[in-house]
Amino acid sequence: MIKTYILDTNVLLHDPLSIYSFADNKVVIPAVVLEEIDTKKRLTDEIGRNAREVARLLDKLREQGKLHEGVEMPNKGQMVVELNHRSHEQLEKHGLEKTNDNRILAIALNLKEEASDPRSVVLITKDALLRVKADALGLPAEDFLSDHVSQFDHIYKGYSESWIESDTMDRLFENRSLSLKEAGIKETFPHHFYIFRDTVNQSRSALAMADESMQKLELFLGESEGIWGIRPRNVQQRMAMELLTRKDIPLVTLVGKAGTGKTLLALACGMYLTEDKQLFKKLLVTRPVVPVGKDIGYLPGEKDEKLRPWMQPIYDNLEFLFNTKKDTELEDILAGMSSVQVEALTYIRGRSIPDQFIIIDEAQNLTKHEVKTIITRVGEGSKVVLMGDPKQIDHPYLDEYTNGLSYVIERMKHLTISGHMKFEKGERSGLAQLAADLL
Incomplete structure (x- = not known):
């Protein structure tokens, strides 16, 4: 018909x-x-x-x-x-x-x-x-649904939990790898993590990550000592830190509720790779200019002064990383380093950004077109990190099914150049975790 x-x-x-x-x-x-x-x-x-x-x-x-x-x-x-x-x-x-x-x-x-x-x-x-x-x-x-991706509750998580036999767990620790068949897994995605638990000794567990061939799972130990004073507090943060610090994974997406540590972890890894390892020339941090609630209108001052209120959440995390208490101290540090750049997404069109660690915060407020514009700005040798919470969208024409962040996750998860992690546990405070869960 x-x-x-x-x-x-x-x-x-x-x-x-x-x-x-x-x-x-x-x-x-x-x-x-x-x-x-x-x-x-x-x-x-x-x-x-x-x-x-x-x-x-x-x-x-x-x-x-x-x-x-x-x-x-x-x-x-x-x-x-x-x-x-x-x-x-x-x-x-x-x-x-x-x-x-x-x-x-x-x-x-x-x-x-x-x-x-x-x-x-x-x-x-x-x-x-x-x-x-x-x-x-x-x-x-x-409704027009053809451009919808999976609901946020069913969106790709970047990891799975599974039970395996004790002898299979022994082989994983002995050989430091397992084939998909040995682990009882039919198919996987590149850089997908697995949390294995022993069917006999339930307190025994192991982490593994799929390699780029998607045919083998390699034992994953992860970074537990911390980077720039930031130590992973849960298993998702450990796995995310691996994705963030790998030079061969130029696209990383992070999602999670407010207070799960996405921004702070990404900044710490960005500073580590840029300042300590010298793998990137600059750390570029940006976020879309979308207000929460009613817009306060035009702001006075030069460009940097106008952008400061919009970029304040990023500066808050930088103050924590540098252990400073005054804005002037942070500004002096950033001026002296010259490798950290904080900007609004408004000015990214037409640029080519090579050899930089790029962090896009609040990416759930981007449309499909905007996120394509951003990723196509990425030059040779750069790494881009998109992160946000698809359940906290302030853009009037987007929802958790059609936003740019969810779109990138679902469209890029099968590529060997990408990695993804969904944060589950809030680490900001007990109150923040309760608010994210109950409100």
């Missing part, structure tokens, strides 16, 4: 290529959607970029015929810009005003009235309240 999908404005602004996501079905764009997109095309952010991309895609399709009559798309589906079916009689029965959202509803309802099977007409919108109204009017409505 060929279905008819009516796309809301927010779907196209979220992903311009969404018009190609409905196989050989009919895709309808109401004229009011084009009007709303037209108001966004002059914006300088990603919404504006997507609006302009939608215009380009539709203009290219226009070369094949008249859009209001319908043109065939490469996936054998049909694209129609709907100019008819604008009657508001259906809405007036329910006392709904002629707002843009209700105009989209009117077109969808009128198409449904003409369809041989009413279930074949579906409204696609990311607006939850519009889906509620559509449902109340008996109109099928769905």
Whole structure:
């Protein structure tokens, strides 16, 4: 059965290529959607970029015929810009005003009235309240889900826990490695960690990590002495420290609740590789400028003074690492070292960043396009660390399924150049851990 999908404005602004996501079905764009997109095309952010991309895609399709009559798309589906079916009689029965959202509803309802099977007409919108109204009017409505990755609770963790026999555990310690078959594992990912526990002696355990060939598990001892005064407090931090200090893993992703030690651990490892080991020329630390709650508006001063409130969480961790109590002391240290650079992501476009240890904090507030822009800035010999908590998103157009951090984790987990770790235990304080779990 060929279905008819009516796309809301927010779907196209979220992903311009969404018009190609409905196989050989009919895709309808109401004229009011084009009007709303037209108001966004002059914006300088990603919404504006997507609006302009939608215009380009539709203009290219226009070369094949008249859009209001319908043109065939490469996936054998049909694209129609709907100019008819604008009657508001259906809405007036329910006392709904002629707002843009209700105009989209009117077109969808009128198409449904003409369809041989009413279930074949579906409204696609990311607006939850519009889906509620559509449902109340008996109109099928769905969210746009084709770009969703796994739910955060099911997202790739970077490690697994497993029980093995005592003799298998003995072979692991004796040979310092196991084959996947010996460990009873069918398949794995590069740099995936395993926490093995003895089926007989339950207090006996071992850590192993899959090699790049994904055919062998190597015994992992890990760093327990600490780096720059920071010692791993749990097994996830030990495993993450291994990923962070490996030069041959240029992409590392870390996720975890607030207070699990992601930023502090990454900074300590970055300072160690940059200052002590001299493996990188600079340590670049940055985060997206997205406010929590209402924005406080423009800030006074020069660029560095304007950025200081946004970058303060990074400076807090640096103060802890350098054991300083005053901002002036930290500024003097950073000025003397000259290898630590703290910036906002706003200024990263167009750069090429070779031989640097790059930390992107709060990466859950990045879109797929932004995270692609960042990673494609990484030059030869650099290492990039993306970290954040997909459950604490401040960006108005993202959620835990569509943010850039979750997207990178799921799309890159099978590559030998990447490593990932999900932190489970909070180490900031007992109160912070309870708040992260219960609130």
